[in-house]
Amino acid sequence: MECYFDHVATNPLRNEVLMAMMPYLKEEYGNPLSIYPLGVNAREAIEKARAQVAELVNCKPSEIVFTSSGAEANNFALRGIALARQYEGKHLIVTRMEHHSILNPARFLEKLGFTVTYVNPDRYGYIDPDAIKKAITDETILISVIHASPEVGTIEPIREIAEIAKERNITFHSDGVATVGNIPVDVKELGVDLMSMSAHQFYGPKGAGALYIREGQRIIPLIFGGIQEGGRRAGTENVPAIVGMGKAAEITKSELAQKMEHVRRLRDRLVEGVMKIENVHYTGHPDNRLPGHASFCVEFIEGEGMLLMLAAKGIYVASGSACTSKALKASPVLLSMGIPSHVAHGSIVFSFGVENTIEQVEYTLEEFPQIIKRLRELSPYAKGWEGLEEGGTCIPKK
Numbered sequence: 567m568e569c570y571f572d573h574v575a576t577n578p579l580r581n582e583v584l585m586a587m588m589p590y591l592k593e594e595y596g597n598p599l600s601i602y603p604l605g606v607n608a609r610e611a612i613e614k615a616r617a618q619v620a621e622l623v624n625c626k627p628s629e630i631v632f633t634s635s636g637a638e639a640n641n642f643a644l645r646g647i648a649l650a651r652q653y654e655g656k657h658l659i660v661t662r663m664e665h666h667s668i669l670n671p672a673r674f675l676e677k678l679g680f681t682v683t684y685v686n687p688d689r690y691g692y693i694d695p696d697a698i699k700k701a702i703t704d705e706t707i708l709i710s711v712i713h714a715s716p717e718v719g720t721i722e723p724i725r726e727i728a729e730i731a732k733e734r735n736i737t738f739h740s741d742g743v744a745t746v747g748n749i750p751v752d753v754k755e756l757g758v759d760l761m762s763m764s765a766h767q768f769y770g771p772k773g774a775g776a777l778y779i780r781e782g783q784r785i786i787p788l789i790f791g792g793i794q795e796g797g798r799r800a801g802t803e804n805v806p807a808i809v810g811m812g813k814a815a816e817i818t819k820s821e822l823a824q825k826m827e828h829v830r831r832l833r834d835r836l837v838e839g840v841m842k843i844e845n846v847h848y849t850g851h852p853d854n855r856l857p858g859h860a861s862f863c864v865e866f867i868e869g870e871g872m873l874l875m876l877a878a879k880g881i882y883v884a885s886g887s888a889c890t891s892k893a894l895k896a897s898p899v900l901l902s903m904g905i906p907s908h909v910a911h912g913s914i915v916f917s918f919g920v921e922n923t924i925e926q927v928e929y930t931l932e933e934f935p936q937i938i939k940r941l942r943e944l945s946p947y948a949k950g951w952e953g954l955e956e957g958g959t960c961i962p963k964k
Contacts, residue, residue, distance in 0.1 A: 568880040569926040573858065573917040574716040574744060575884055579810070580769040586813040587771065590806040598803050599794070608805050615812025619776055622815040623742075623761065624752040631777045631795045632808050636743035636764030637667035638788065639777035642799070643739040643760045644671040646785035647708045648680060651737065655705035656680045661693050662902035663715050663722070665741055669898075672710075681705070686902050690851040691720035695727050702730075708737045713745040713761070717886045717899045717915060718850030719859030721745070728757030737783065743767055743775075747818045748856055749826065753778050760785075765807065769920075770814030774807035821920075829858030829918040832927050836860050836916055839931035843938055849886075849900065849913065858918035861886065863900070863909045867941040872914050875937045881930050886913035 570578075590611060596604025598612055616627040633639045648658060660672050662684055672682045683701040687693050693711055702709075709731050714721045724740050731738035739760040745751050746761070747768025753761050760783065765774035779785060779798070791800025818825075837860050840846060845865040864872065869885030876883055886897040896910035916930075 567926065567929050569882065569922070569930055571881065571883045571916045571918060571922065571926075571930070573919040574767075574915065575917075576766045576772065577769045577919055578921070579766075579771055580814065580817065582817060583770055583810045583813045587806040587810040590809050594805075598805060599792070608803075611805060611809050612803055615808045615815075618812035618816045618819075619763075622751070622819050623746060623763070623778060624754050625778055626781060628796070629778055629781055631779055631798050632803060632811070633775040633777055633799060634773055634804065635775040636741070636762050636767070637665070637775075639762035639764070639775045640665065640667040640741055640743075641671050642777055642785070642788040643762060644668060644708070644710060645675065646788060647737050647739065647760070647783075648675050649786040650784045651707040652680075655703075655707045657703050657705035657707065658682045659685060659698060659701045659706060659709045661685045661687065661711055663687050663691055663693060663720075663899055664710065664712050665716070665743070668710055668712070668741060687720075689904050691715055691718040691849070691899070691903050692851055692854070693722050693727070695723055695730055698727050699730050702734055702736065706734065706736050708739065710739040710741070712741040713751070713756075714749075714856050715850065715899060716744040716859075716917075717897060717913075718861045718903070719855035720851040721749070721854050721856065724756045724758065731759075732757065744856065747815070747822075748858065750822065753780075759783050765811035765814055768814050768818045771807045771810040773804055774811040776811065825920050826857045828920060829922070832918045832922055832924060833858055833860050833916075835924065835927050836930065839927075840934065843935050846938075847909070849903070849905070856917075859915070860917075861913065861915045863905060864912040864914060864938055865909055866945050867912050867938065869911060869913050871941050872912075872937060875941065876930075876934065879933045879937075881933065884915040884917070886910065886915060 594607050596608040598609040616630050620627040620630050660668055676682055685697050685701055711722055711727050713724055728738050737759045740758045742751055742761040743764045746763035759780045761778040763776050766772045787798050789800045794800055847863045849861045849863055873885050886900055896907040900910035
């Protein structure tokens with residue numbers, strides 16, 4: 567049996583989305599800036615997709631700027647706002663829960679003379695709005711807080727943080743890549759000034775993302791050139807991918823409630839079964855989390871070993887441990903939550919989609935405990951780490 571449980575990484579392209587894209591891969595090949603019919607058709611297709619994406623997050627179509635990915639949208643937001651407001655101040659606030667496409671631009675901006683405060687979460691991966699408030703200085707111009715972590719699933723208090731930012735006239739960005747298309751997202755209700763999103767997170771194509779930019783918000787382009795995307799993102803638009811993102815957004819909008827209920831049911835059954843295994847810890851917030859997301863730390867073994875052995879059984883999942891990207895480092899997100907490095911190396915993440923079934927979950931619950939048992943038999947740490955022999959725990963307490 568093949569079980570794809572890595573939907574935080576990507577999702578399969580829906581057939582309806584592919585069909586919507588096909589004409590723009592061949593027959594409708596016009597440049598959207600051309601004024602003859604082929605160009606006009608392409609331009610109209612882009613604007614239709616812009617309206618579809620805007621509808622998904624409840625904003626004006628003119629407030630959506632298409633990008634090549636969620637990572638580009640994050641870079642655009644952080645660098646664009648920092649440069650646009652640098653004469654008002656040079657202090658930024660981000661969190662340790664952020665994706666590398668936020669953390670790395672933040673480090674780049676530090677080299678340009680900006681200062682950045684990195685706020686830590688609690689043991690559930692939750693960012694306390696008061697911690698953000700305390701980090702604000704008279705120089706603060708931008709706050710960026712991820713909407714939900716793809717690694718531990720915790721949903722952050724974006725609305726509360728947005729209110730704090732608004733009181734101090736600070737631009738507020740949120741990385742919504744893990745949430746847009748997976749839970750209801752209303753940028754007006756949340757109060758954000760900018761929000762990033764990515765098409766392949768809700769069954770659209772790779773190579774298409776978007777940044778919501780509140781009307782009236784000044785931002786410096788990341789890519790300079792022509793007048794595409796209202797002068798905010800130069801380069802000939804990827805029309806097929808944008809059309810696909812629009813179609814995926816339309817479908818997601820109509821099916822979101824049903825999808826959430828389905829993946830939550832699968833997630834809860836998996837958690838119920840996995841938590842019967844000894845020395846396994848459920849990471850992230852137990853309740854306030856993405857509905858199709860379950861993440862664990864398994865003591866005494868490496869995440870990479872679990873991934874490889876599960877894959878051999880046709881079960882495809884992710885690990886929060888960066889060892890899967892050939893770096894022998896524990897996940898910075900898990901470390902920031904107070905989880906010790908040797909435990910963080912045993913992280914594993916299951917994320918569900920509409921095509922998953924309860925039969926796949928039951929199959930996983932048959933195979934996973936046996937894999938853990940086998941890996942622990944091979945592990946030199948199976949008898950426990952120093953300090954644990956007397957009933958200690960690897961997970962920090964309140």
